[in-house]
Amino acid sequence: MDEQLNAAQARDHIEMVARILEESQQRLCAGGEFFVVWGLFGAFVTLLGHFVASRALPSQALWAGLVALIAAIAFSIRRGRILRVESERGSLLQREFFNVLWITIGMGFVANLAVFNIFRGIASAAIWNFADAIVLFYIGMHGNRRAQVAGIAVVVSLVVANFTSGDVGAYVLAAGVFAGYCGFGVAELLSRD
């Protein structure tokens, strides 16, 4: 078979493959709208939990968090389907990203609903920031500097909240997830071609 392909042709083929693979290692396109929605959800849930814990709102108000969660999931599924139809290529990297996104959201959900005796009050809110930072750093690992900066902002909010009182801490966490996720989402939307 080697006689069918000489060294020059083999080099030409290898170079073509290398070029295609290099071009396919495109930066992870995260979908800004998802981050805006989940940033709004994260900040809303954090503040809602804080107001309920401080008795500014009745405990029944927590149902609003569930409604917001369902709305965010419904939006994500619907928008994801539309994007899949509109796009002409489904990247494996993109699929991996959505796996990470769904796992972190799922774990945040479990921590908030099923492990609430361990993650009480502000710890429950901090879980969302923790999960959000993982998602942002995952995107950042694939060359997205905006995601790296946003991830750092979320981590900083966690650290700052740790050294502030409960009231202020909740606002810091909400601001962190809002700035990190919504800020990153808006930046991604603005950078679209």
Added chain:
Amino acid sequence: MDDLLLSKIRLGIVAELLTSEWVAFSELHRALDASQGNLGAHLGKLVDSGYIEETKAFVNRRPLTQYRLTSKGRGAFVAHVRQLQSLLKETS
């Protein structure tokens, strides 16, 4: 070496599919800069050999043909590229 992948365009198709879950015909046409007829013929050979899978659907009343790499195709690509590299080493 793999007979099917000795063709530069077929090797290009498999390389394009390597890092993608799926790729539409129109995107392969754009990426590989081949005529539609020529591309279609090469895709047909790869489908027949089981290296790639073809899915046809209608989206918004427009036909959409997608291709994805099979594990057989992935294995053949890796082995073929290794042999290309060996050939280059032997001759250098």
